[in-house]
Amino acid sequence: KNEVEQSPQNLTAQEGEFITINCSYSVGISALHWLQQHPGGGIVSLFMLSSGKKKHGRLIATINIQEKHSSLHITASHPRDSAVYICAAVIITQGGSEKLVFGKGTKLTVNP
């Protein structure tokens, strides 16, 4: 079992719909990142959060450390939101360093 699991793997929505992408992890973490990978391949960071909720425009990320779960929400979705969304957990290794463990990504397609 992967340390970081995302669901769904693929998601198709109509423009204007509310989108939720889920990320769960099986080990203790210190923080979690949400990334967006554009169809052209470029990867950008959306959020880093260690507790609670963050909002940027139509994007909202939440995390519940105790339940080992995070969600990414997109309100009023638009075709330009079509991308792969990746969560990455910050795990502290036995040596005390931090490493990112990535989920496999959720491919979102928003149709006009």
Added chain:
Amino acid sequence: NAGVTQTPKFRVLKTGQSMTLLCAQDMNHEYMYWYRQDPGMGLRLIHYSVGEGTTAKGEVPDGYNVSRLKKQNFLLGLESAAPSQTSVYFCASSYTSGRNEQYFGPGTRLTVT
């Protein structure tokens, strides 16, 4: 600022050939990373560096070597390419540790025939 750049963008190698991928960042970041991305799998860490002159192994280091002679550059070398190394390679950098935002390069698509 250019951010994180990678060269080349595409490359086709024959089995057994060698090559070096170059990553450069102009943000004065301490940490730099090399990842590979394969279909159906998440990004996997190959090697990373926590500062000039330092390197460390990641999750999938076999078949790769790295060097960080200058703070702004992180080189990934394949000494004898194998078809299993066909992948998209991403370089990233961050100010410090994993809790800091990572900035990614545009990627290098490598095919080994």
